[in-house]
Amino acid sequence: MADPSGPAVVTTSLRKTYRTFSGRKVVAVENLDLTVPRGGVHGFLGPNGSGKTTTIRMMLGLTRPDSGTVELLGQPIPRALPAVVQRVGAIVEQPKFYPYFTGRENLIQLALAIGVPRRRVDQVLEQVDLTGRARHRYRTYSLGMKQRLAIAATLLKDPELLIFDEPTNGLDPAGIREVRGTMRELAGQGKTVLVSSHILAEVEQVADTVSIIGRGTVIAQGRVDELLAARGGASIRVGLKMSELASGLITLQTSGFATRVEGAHIVVSGEADPSEVNRTLARSGIFASELTPQGGGLEDLFLELTAGEVTGGNVDPAPRPAGGGEAR
Numbered sequence: 665m666a667d668p669s670g671p672a673v674v675t676t677s678l679r680k681t682y683r684t685f686s687g688r689k690v691v692a693v694e695n696l697d698l699t700v701p702r703g704g705v706h707g708f709l710g711p712n713g714s715g716k717t718t719t720i721r722m723m724l725g726l727t728r729p730d731s732g733t734v735e736l737l738g739q740p741i742p743r744a745l746p747a748v749v750q751r752v753g754a755i756v757e758q759p760k761f762y763p764y765f766t767g768r769e770n771l772i773q774l775a776l777a778i779g780v781p782r783r784r785v786d787q788v789l790e791q792v793d794l795t796g797r798a799r800h801r802y803r804t805y806s807l808g809m810k811q812r813l814a815i816a817a818t819l820l821k822d823p824e825l826l827i828f829d830e831p832t833n834g835l836d837p838a839g840i841r842e843v844r845g846t847m848r849e850l851a852g853q854g855k856t857v858l859v860s861s862h863i864l865a866e867v868e869q870v871a872d873t874v875s876i877i878g879r880g881t882v883i884a885q886g887r888v889d890e891l892l893a894a895r896g897g898a899s900i901r902v903g904l905k906m907s908e909l910a911s912g913l914i915t916l917q918t919s920g921f922a923t924r925v926e927g928a929h930i931v932v933s934g935e936a937d938p939s940e941v942n943r944t945l946a947r948s949g950i951f952a953s954e955l956t957p958q959g960g961g962l963e964d965l966f967l968e969l970t971a972g973e974v975t976g977g978n979v980d981p982a983p984r985p986a987g988g989g990e991a992r
């Protein structure tokens with residue numbers, strides 16, 4: 665019997681490659697060791713193409729890994745899938761609902777199809793805060809409401825573990841807030857919510873723990889507060905005239921600041937004092953047009969850990985000039 669307080673998901677040395685039509689081998693996931701604790705919201709984060717969907721598909725037994733293992737709720741996948749499937753709800757692709765049925769009618773159809781009592785429908789509508797619109801046609805729903813209905817559908821079986829692949833993709837800020845609120849509520853009800861996203865800053869606000877992947881492998885994992893605390897202070901964005909960017913960079917580096925270039929800006933990280941940065945530049949006759957302290961969130965952490973080597977999606981680091989990066 666699996667330990668009920670053990671991790672919700674564990675993957676060990678997971679690897680998956682694809683062959684493209686031209687015969688090229690694409691390594692989608694490599695050496696992926698992931699641990700998702702039981703309870704709370706876990707953000708599975710990484711830029712587009714970093715291997716999140718492939719990993720989730722392997723977790724759910726939809727794709728077979730080339731090597732490595734997956735355990736869901738302490739059970740090996742795919743072997744124990746028939747036993748575990750009742751305890752897991754997932755949104756991997758956008759579910760199809762009938763546009764001219766109400767949200768409630770759609771869920772009743774689904775409940776009948778999967779053998780769940782009809783009374784569950786009103787309960788799950790309540791859980792995602794859709795009771796007030798339950799008798800309106802699906803086609804009149806906002807994208808946020810459509811996504812919450814999709815979440816409600818996954819709740820019909822009352823699963824312990826919910827896996828959502830990019831659930832806020834394409835939503836406006838209001839929809840994102842709604843879905844975020846729903847995820848927090850589900851975690852509050854004792855469920856484990858694993859949510860993937862390429863927008864690190866967005867999930868940072870809702871997740872208790874995260875794993876950050878780049879090029880198919882985990883590069884950081886743990887509690888959000890601990891990861892951010894371990895990272896040290898926030899960074900400072902320095903705006904300079906394009907013609908002074910190179911000399912500004914050399915000036916800051918030779919004065920011992922940890923720097924990287926992002927587009928037309930220099931980012932000074934670590935515990936730097938903005939007035940000290942300003943003074944250092946001014947001493948060399950360089951005057952900053954902008955000195956902006958930055959939050960020092962997960963996105964910055966990602967950029968630091970990968971030092972601009974991983975690109976894609978929302979995380980789009982500019983290339984570093986030779987020797988211009990900060991030590992890890």
Ligand SMILES: Nc1ncnc2c1ncn2[C@@H]1O[C@H](COP(=O)(O)OP(=O)(O)OP(=O)(O)O)[C@@H](O)[C@H]1O
Pocket residue numbers: 682683684690691692693710711712713714715716717718719830862
């Ligand atoms: N069926 C496939 N055939 C070939 N290559 C694939 C296939 N599925 C995914 N890939 C490649 O594997 C890598 C990882 O893709 P995956 O979709 O898992 O990443 P992701 O992090 O979920 O990105 P996104 O958010 O863009 O979906 C990418 O380089 C992608 O092009």
